[in-house]
Amino acid sequence: MLDRINALLSEISSYSITSSEELEAYRLRFLSRKGLIPELFDDFRNVPPSEKKEVGQKLNQLKQTALDRYTSLKLQLLRTEDSTQVGDLTRPAYPWFLGSRHPISIIRNEIIDIFSRLGFTVSEGPEIEDDDHVFTMLNFAPEHPARDMQDTFYISRISDEYSSPGDILLRTHTSSVQVRVMEHHKPPIRAIFPGRVFRNEAISARAHCIFHQVEGLYIDENVSFADLKQALLFFAREMYGKNTMIRLRPSYFPFTEPSGEMDVSCTICGGRGCNVCKYTGWLEVLGCGMVHPAVLESCNIDSVKYTGFAFGMGIERPAMLKYQVNDLRLYFENDIRFLEQFRTAF
Ligand code: PHE
Numbered sequence: 001m002l003d004r005i006n007a008l009l010s011e012i013s014s015y016s017i018t019s020s021e022e023l024e025a026y027r028l029r030f031l032s033r034k035g036l037i038p039e040l041f042d043d044f045r046n047v048p049p050s051e052k053k054e055v056g057q058k059l060n061q062l063k064q065t066a067l068d069r070y071t072s073l074k075l076q077l078l079r080t081e082d083s084t085q086v087g088d089l090t091r092p093a094y095p096w097f098l099g100s101r102h103p104i105s106i107i108r109n110e111i112i113d114i115f116s117r118l119g120f121t122v123s124e125g126p127e128i129e130d131d132d133h134v135f136t137m138l139n140f141a142p143e144h145p146a147r148d149m150q151d152t153f154y155i156s157r158i159s160d161e162y163s164s165p166g167d168i169l170l171r172t173h174t175s176s177v178q179v180r181v182m183e184h185h186k187p188p189i190r191a192i193f194p195g196r197v198f199r200n201e202a203i204s205a206r207a208h209c210i211f212h213q214v215e216g217l218y219i220d221e222n223v224s225f226a227d228l229k230q231a232l233l234f235f236a237r238e239m240y241g242k243n244t245m246i247r248l249r250p251s252y253f254p255f256t257e258p259s260g261e262m263d264v265s266c267t268i269c270g271g272r273g274c275n276v277c278k279y280t281g282w283l284e285v286l287g288c289g290m291v292h293p294a295v296l297e298s299c300n301i302d303s304v305k306y307t308g309f310a311f312g313m314g315i316e317r318p319a320m321l322k323y324q325v326n327d328l329r330l331y332f333e334n335d336i337r338f339l340e341q342f343r344t345a346f
Contacts, residue, residue, distance in 0.1 A: 001040070001047055005058045008036060012062075012069050018080075023073055030066045037063055100343045104212055104331055107319040108194050111214045114238040118231060120216065121191045125177035127198070128155060131167040133176040137298040138255040146172065153198050153209075170198035174215035175255060178291075178310060181217065182299035187306045188220040194315075205327040212315040217291070219301065219308030225258070225290060228309035232288065236264050239318070245271065247282065256289025256310055267321050276321070283321070286313035 012030065017023050030037050040059055047055050101109075112122055125133075135147055146152070147163045153170040157163070177193035193215040201207045218227070229248065236244045245265040253259045263284050266277035273279040288311035293303035316328055323342070325331070330338050 001043065001051075001055050002058060004040065005055075005062050008040075009062055009065060012066050015069060015073070017073050017077065020077060023070075023077055026073065027070060031070065037066055097340070098343070100340050102331075102339060103319045103323055103325070103342045104315050106342060107315050107322065108212065108214065110239065111235075111313075111315070112192065112194060114235055115192045115216060117238075118234065119190055120218075123177060123181055123191050123193050124195055125171075125174070125180045125193065127171055127196055129169060129171040129176050130165065131163050131169060132165040133179045134169060134171050134173070135163070136165045137179045137295065138175055139292050139294045139298075140254045144254065151200055153200055171195075172199050173197055173312060174213040175310070175312060177215055178217050178255075179295070179299060182219070182296070182301055187301060187308070189308070190218045190220075192216045203329065205329065208316070208328045208332065210332065211328075213312050214315060215310065215312045217308065217310050219291065219296070219306055221306060223307045223309060225309070228288060228290070228311070231309075232262055232286070232311065236262075236285075240264050240267050243270070248288075251287060251289075253287060253289055255292050255295045256287075257292045259287065259289035262286050262288060262311075283317075285318065286311050288312070 008030070015026060017026060027035075029035055032038075040062070044052075044055065044059060116122070131147070134152075135144065140146060142162065152172050155168040155170065157167045174193045174195045174197060177195065181189060181191060181193070195213065195215075196210060197213050198210055201209050203209060216231075218231070229246075232248075233246055236246045243265075244267075247263050248260040249263065251259045251261040261284055263282035265271040266274060266281050266283050268274050268276040269281070271281040273281050277283055288309065291308040291310050296303040296306060296308070316331060319325065319331070320328070
């Protein structure tokens with residue numbers, strides 16, 4: 001009996017484990033009800049009375065050793081499991097880089113920020129639109145060339161020969177959001193609408209079939225062209241620098257009357273003339289005008305009581321100027337080497 005006890009003592013003291021299954025195997029072998037140690041306790045009955053004292057002590061010692069070993073093996077297992085979860089704490093840290101914003105998002109946020117200081121709120125509308133919101137309610141005549149398949153991506157057309165208010169298409173400008181906002185809100189309205197637009201253009205360094213615009217709309221009593229000019233001058237100086245000059249040239253849009261196009265003094269040469277402004281000293285930045293009364297009426301806004309101005313500008317071009325990007329396609333290629341250059345807190 002003493003020999004068996006001694007053999008188990010030495011087995012236990014050198015027992016090692018690497019998993020919780022092995023720990024359980026240890027418990028089953030030595031400590032469970034059918035394990036080796038309880039078996040020895042059963043056999044204790046047969047030990048001659050003269051040896052009972054010595055064997056009894058040894059047996060209790062064995063049981064205690066087996067229990068202590070169980071506890072220490074369990075602790076050791078917990079410790080190794082912990083460290084595999086946390087990893088090696090002494091290993092040098094990974095250089096985790098923060099993400100960067102897309103240059104188009106940076107410029108869009110800058111534009112939103114400037115107009116929000118003039119009290120403009122932000123709204124968005126759907127990219128998949130109907131003819132009604134993109135053209136008809138904006139006073140486009142049925143035969144207007146912008147409705148041509150050449151310019152507009154149609155998703156479904158009711159007729160092949162002519163466009164109908166129910167045609168579904170990708171919006172070609174963010175002016176459609178003007179209509180959606182005027183349909184659902186009463187004046188005063190003072191909001192800007194950033195978004196993605198689509199035109200059927202061949203893709204090159206200077207043109208893309210997807211680009212971004214920010215539209216602005218201000219409708220109230222007594223809104224005049226002077227308000228438009230002042231808002232745009234404020235915007236130009238905030239965006240392009242406090243010495244920036246603006247000029248307005250007459251233009252035409254079906255949904256504004258009168259209409260204009262705004263140029264800013266060239267941000268590269270300051271107006272002296274360079275190859276970016278083609279030696280004119282000016283850069284064209286946006287289209288604008290007083291909202292056409294027919295547009296107000298199509299949205300059930302009283303065009304005698306209310307007037308308003310609207311403007312719309314692309315985002316890609318100012319971003320190209322600011323970051324000296326010379327190829328529009330770079331904005332859409334998701335090349336991380338291009339994108340990670342635009343680290344900013346904005
Ligand atoms: N929607 C016009 C465009 O895409 C821009 C514009 C908006 C002009 C609002 C006037 C008023 O070119």
